[in-house]
Amino acid sequence: MLKRTPYHPLLLAAFPVLQLAAHNIEQIDPGQALRPLLIALAAAALGLVILPLVVRNRQTAGLVLSLGLLLFFSYGHLYALLKQEPLAGLGLGRHRYLVPAYAAALLLGLWAIRRSREHQATFSRGLNWIAAALLIFPVMQIGSFLTRQSAASDTAAEFAPEGLPAVSAEAAGLPDIYYIILDMHTRSDALLKDLGFDNSAFIREMREQGFYVAECARSNYEETLSSLTSALNLDYLSRLRLQLAAEGLGESEVRALLKNSLVRRNLESLGYQTVAFQTGYIWSEMRDADVFLSLSGDPLLLQRLTPFESLLLESSAYKLWLDSKYRSLIARFGAEDYPHRDHIELQLYILDQLPRIAGIDGPTFTFAHVLIPHPPFVFGPDGEIRTDPGFYSGLQGGAIDEQYEREGYTGQVAFIDRRMSEIAAEIIRASDTPPIFIIQGDHGLSGHNRLQILNMYYFPGVADSGLYPSITPVNSFRVLFNAYFGAELELLPDHSFDQVDESVEVKEPEPACQVPAG
Numbered sequence: 001m002l003k004r005t006p007y008h009p010l011l012l013a014a015f016p017v018l019q020l021a022a023h024n025i026e027q028i029d030p031g032q033a034l035r036p037l038l039i040a041l042a043a044a045a046l047g048l049v050i051l052p053l054v055v056r057n058r059q060t061a062g063l064v065l066s067l068g069l070l071l072f073f074s075y076g077h078l079y080a081l082l083k084q085e086p087l088a089g090l091g092l093g094r095h096r097y098l099v100p101a102y103a104a105a106l107l108l109g110l111w112a113i114r115r116s117r118e119h120q121a122t123f124s125r126g127l128n129w130i131a132a133a134l135l136i137f138p139v140m141q142i143g144s145f146l147t148r149q150s151a152a153s154d155t156a157a158e159f160a161p162e163g164l165p166a167v168s169a170e171a172a173g174l175p176d177i178y179y180i181i182l183d184m185h186t187r188s189d190a191l192l193k194d195l196g197f198d199n200s201a202f203i204r205e206m207r208e209q210g211f212y213v214a215e216c217a218r219s220n221y222e223e224t225l226s227s228l229t230s231a232l233n234l235d236y237l238s239r240l241r242l243q244l245a246a247e248g249l250g251e252s253e254v255r256a257l258l259k260n261s262l263v264r265r266n267l268e269s270l271g272y273q274t275v276a277f278q279t280g281y282i283w284s285e286m287r288d289a290d291v292f293l294s295l296s297g298d299p300l301l302l303q304r305l306t307p308f309e310s311l312l313l314e315s316s317a318y319k320l321w322l323d324s325k326y327r328s329l330i331a332r333f334g335a336e337d338y339p340h341r342d343h344i345e346l347q348l349y350i351l352d353q354l355p356r357i358a359g360i361d362g363p364t365f366t367f368a369h370v371l372i373p374h375p376p377f378v379f380g381p382d383g384e385i386r387t388d389p390g391f392y393s394g395l396q397g398g399a400i401d402e403q404y405e406r407e408g409y410t411g412q413v414a415f416i417d418r419r420m421s422e423i424a425a426e427i428i429r430a431s432d433t434p435p436i437f438i439i440q441g442d443h444g445l446s447g448h449n450r451l452q453i454l455n456m457y458y459f460p461g462v463a464d465s466g467l468y469p470s471i472t473p474v475n476s477f478r479v480l481f482n483a484y485f486g487a488e489l490e491l492l493p494d495h496s497f498d499q500v501d502e503s504v505e506v507k508e509p510e511p512a513c514q515v516p517a518g
Contacts, residue, residue, distance in 0.1 A: 014037060016316070018037070060113060071109075078098065095320060176435040177267065180366075181370060186452050187215075194449050202418070209425060211456045212457045214471045218508070220472050220494075221496075222497070224284070232257070232367075240257060271363060276289035346371075373416055379412050424458065439456050451506055459480070464483075478492070
């Protein structure tokens with residue numbers, strides 16, 4: 001009986017969800033795949049109940065349902081592939097071409113199923129085995145990741161890299177510390193030279209507030225996870241990996257040191273409370289922080305899509321409906337079907353909550369990963385919400401071309417610069433003890449400015465902060481610990497790498513950065 005059951009539609013419904021989760025396992029919370037997985041399985045199960053009543057044959061119903069699932073879940077993938085890589089020079093990545101092609105494929109498939117009635121049982125058994133085999137790799141990949149992450153987190157919680165002596169807090173009076181990452185915010189001179197955008201007014205405002213701006217700052221790495229892990233552990237990844245290996249962890253588990261960082265553990269040992277935010281990326285969410293600020297308490301959020309669910313729908317035939325809605329968006333953010341509503345609400349929530357942290361009793365260490373000016377480019381210069389889909393309907397939520405990218409990126413830079421100036425001023429006014437700020441980009445936009453970052457510091461009450469124009473994030477907290485907590489940490493050479501394995505060091509392009517006179 002089991003051999004004759006067409007359970008391949010259930011397996012084929014689960015495969016796209018699990019495969020997408022496995023492919024993005026380092027970027028998402030695996031729990032985000034649960035809801036779409038259950039919905040896909042329920043839909044397939046419902047089809048297996050209803051279709052046999054229509055076609056009067058269980059095997060035929062199973063084959064028809066599997067054909068529909070295959071076409072539905074492959075549409076968005078093929079659309080994106082043809083849009084990015086034209087076939088024989090032809091721009092076939094258009095709905096007007098793909099829809100007729102898929103309609104023809106559906107009709108041809110239904111015709112083939114009808115003509116193969118005598119062999120349908122054999123086809124179904126084969127599909128059962130094929131569909132089951134397809135699930136093996138993504139299930140193993142997800143299971144392996146969860147197992148490794150659990151072990152890595154346990155070990156990293158006790159991991160103590162060499163080089164950081166016990167620090168003293170008496171002289172500092174335990175000021176609040178804010179580490180704010182503005183994802184993809186490049187340097188002021190790069191903005192002007194490469195994008196024709198002048199944010200010197202923002203730089204001037206921050207200096208007037210007392211901030212030190214590192215004019216020639218660069219990131220140590222080209223991507224977020226490596227950059228933040230290195231900064232929060234005061235060392236380069238190559239050395240951290242060696243130390244992890246001595247503790248029995250693989251090199252790939254260095255990501256565990258972002259949440260359980262050396263900076264966080266040392267500050268908590270001094271009596272600091274860690275404050276962190278929901279980001280939408282599991283690797284940068286410190287959910288075990290003393291104070292974890294999240295939108296998930298809002299019951300309405302459960303009715304909205306997670307970033308993973310949005311990606312899943314974008315890769316399916318549901319993209320047809322999404323693209324039609326893009327073209328008919330009303331110019332009002334309140335629209336329930338706005339494609340990046342959840343992203344907008346989360347970023348505004350983080351910005352609104354930052355000034356309130358000053359009211360928390362006791363010293364706090366705040367880690368805020370703000371996904372601005374990173375795509376999607378949904379904020380205009382004054383915080384208005386962009387409704388032109390050209391800003392956010394390209395690959396991975398990016399702009400559709402260079403012109404849209406330039407305008408979208410610089411618009412978001414203008415918006416976040418204004419908000420940061422306001423937030424910093426508000427926090428400073430509300431703090432009984434002058435706070436400490438490190439506000440920096442994790443990396444820049446693209447090309448040679450990918451490693452050129454915004455990097456500014458508010459270190460009040462110290463005669464010699466130890467800051468310098470070309471400081472990189474790996475030395476940011478070394479300077480902070482030296483200036484405020486009596487540490488005597490040597491500064492590391494400021495290197496920038498275009499690969500995580502640190503095999504290629506990237507130098508400042510010529511002409512090298514020049515610090516303005518005065």
